[in-house]
Amino acid sequence: MSAIEGVGEVEHVLDVRGLSKVYGEGETAVHALRDVDFSVRRGEYVAVIGQSGSGKSTLLNMLGCLDAPTSGRYLLEGLDVANLDERQQAVLRNRQIGFIFQAFNLIPRTTALANVELPLVYAGVGRRVRRERAEAALSLVGLEGRSDHRPNQLSGGQQQRVAVARALVTTPALLLADEPTGNLDTASTTDVLGLFDRLHEAGRTIVIITHDDEVAARAERVVVVTDGRLTEAARR
Structure with a gap:
């Protein structure tokens, strides 16, 4: 059994201990993260908030297994990510993390259904099962009637819903959203945040x-990043 296949049910979906990230050396070194301790229990809805340059983007890259820390440990579903090779980390990202980006990152010339199917294609899932799971994910986000639409035929809010469906289709342990409302108008922002509320309730x-701050306020727990350090805000 591979390390990935051995992922089991643990209390904390992610558990970070003493995580640090330093770019450069000597006098030009930049400490993007400083000895961060951070964990998220299964079913939690957590907002990580910080201004530009605070270190939150670096933390995102660590949590998404997109970059390696300089020091410290990161356990995802009980697995120490540092013990996995690049192929295993890629498999872990595809199976256990559903990414949602500010820019949607949809493939322009393919349908909503094909965009949602993409992670399952990478996972080697057969065509019939792929289609069934992608259609179910689109239905979950309220787009069952838009499966044959291309991104340019959808509003910004609908495109982000497609991106959420794509993130959900592998039934990941963690949904990791990077400024998911940054490109949306007020009405679409409210719509997408309402979807996150329902996903959390589920x-x-x-x-x-x-x-x-308004996006962060929707979460049940807020963590603030300042100069590479994390502090816990008051719980709701």
Whole structure:
């Protein structure tokens, strides 16, 4: 059994201990993260808030297994990410993390259904099962009637819903959203945040990276990043 196949049910979906990230050396070294301790229980809805340059983007890259820390440990679903090779980390990202980006990152010339199917294509899931799961994910986000639409035929809010469906289609342990409302108008922002509320109520584990206090206020727990350090805000 591979390390990935051995992922089991643990209390904390992610658990970070003493995480630090330093870019450069000597006098030009930049300490983007400083000895960070951070954990998220299964089913929690957490907002990580900070201004530009605070270190929240670096933290996002660590949590998404997109970059390696200089020191410290990161356990995702009980697995120490540092013990995995690049292929295993890629498999872990595809199976256990659902990414949602500010810019949607949809493929322009393909349908909503094909965009949602993409992670399952990478996972080697057969065509019939892929289609069934992608259609179910689109239905979950309220877009069952838009499966054959391309991104340019959808509003910004609908495009972000497609991105959420794509993140959900592998039934990941963690939804990791990077400024998910940054490109949306007020009405679409309210709509998408309402979707996150419902996903949380359904038991999904969600971490939102944001600079917006109003977006962060929707979460049940807020963590503030300042100069590479984390502090816990008061719980709701």
